[in-house]
Amino acid sequence: MSDTHDTWTLAGRTLTSRLIIGTGKYKDAEETRACLAASGAEIVTVALRRVDLKVKDNLLSWIDRSRYTLLPNTAGCYTADDAVRTLRLARELGIADLVKLEVIGDPRTLLPDNEETLKAAKILLDEGFVVLPYCTDDPIVCRKLEAMGCAAVMPLAAPIGSGLGIRNPHNIRLIIEQAKIPVIVDAGVGTASDAAIAMELGCTAVLMNTAVAHAQVPLLMAEAMRDGIVAGRKAFRAGRMPTRVIGSASSPTAGMIE
Numbered sequence: 724m725s726d727t728h729d730t731w732t733l734a735g736r737t738l739t740s741r742l743i744i745g746t747g748k749y750k751d752a753e754e755t756r757a758c759l760a761a762s763g764a765e766i767v768t769v770a771l772r773r774v775d776l777k778v779k780d781n782l783l784s785w786i787d788r789s790r791y792t793l794l795p796n797t798a799g800c801y802t803a804d805d806a807v808r809t810l811r812l813a814r815e816l817g818i819a820d821l822v823k824l825e826v827i828g829d830p831r832t833l834l835p836d837n838e839e840t841l842k843a844a845k846i847l848l849d850e851g852f853v854v855l856p857y858c859t860d861d862p863i864v865c866r867k868l869e870a871m872g873c874a875a876v877m878p879l880a881a882p883i884g885s886g887l888g889i890r891n892p893h894n895i896r897l898i899i900e901q902a903k904i905p906v907i908v909d910a911g912v913g914t915a916s917d918a919a920i921a922m923e924l925g926c927t928a929v930l931m932n933t934a935v936a937h938a939q940v941p942l943l944m945a946e947a948m949r950d951g952i953v954a955g956r957k958a959f960r961a962g963r964m965p966t967r968v969i970g971s972a973s974s975p976t977a978g979m980i981e
């Protein structure tokens with residue numbers, strides 16, 4: 724079955740790739756560009772606070788804006804005020820109105836601060852930003868973010884950079900069941916099977932960075948993630964067979980030679 728028509732929509736954009744990729748932690752510009760291309764991603768996210776705007780050859784300049792939709796993010800922000808200020812700056816620089824809101828609650832775990840995230844989301848939505856918030860895998864927080872008008876919800880799989888994979892598939896399932904907007908698993912994916920599981924659960928897309936950038940061979944992992952997401956999505960659409968605890972013969976038993 725062709726995947727050509729299995730598109731999804733985010734804030735009015737029609738997208739084919741269900742992988743959103745980060746741009747941090749790569750060795751250099753060449754590796755960044757090669758991995759982005761190999762991942763097949765159409766949206767790439769950039770941590771605004773880590774871009775050195777004083778330098779001409781900065782991370783932003785490595786990204787072909789005619790090819791990718793740029794999703795500025797607020798990585799490194801610990802309060803709603805910080806995040807809002809950072810995104811206002813992005814708007815002034817003409818970077819984008821489609822933004823990933825990330826407000827971190829603690830430098831050790833890098834877990835999101837939901838209270839500050841909700842506060843920042845309200846301000847940003849009032850100012851006309853299209854907000855994609857990173858949050859815990861909490862169905863209630865996701866419901867509130869959706870009700871406020873966020874364009875998607877992005878619950879974590881596990882802490883940023885942990886590579887632990889989906890820690891609570893049950894919560895992700897609950898979030899998907901209730902959501903009328905895209906559910907994008909963000910952070911903590913470690914390998915292609917994690918991304919496939921996210922898609923098999925019914926997520927709309929997956930956002931990742933470290934699993935590719937810190938793989939032994941990042942380029943190969945970028946391809947593996949691309950393929951894992953396609954496989955997981957196909958499996959979701961195909962529908963898993965009913966599981967059973969006892970065996971069932973693969974070949975028909977009728978007419979079997981005695």
Ligand SMILES: CC(=O)[C@@H](O)[C@H](O)COP(=O)(O)O
Pocket residue numbers: 744745746747768796798823825857882883884885886909910911912930931932933934
């Ligand atoms: C790139 C980005 O936005 C990160 O803050 C994000 O949450 C990705 O997490 P991983 O690095 O664990 O994939």
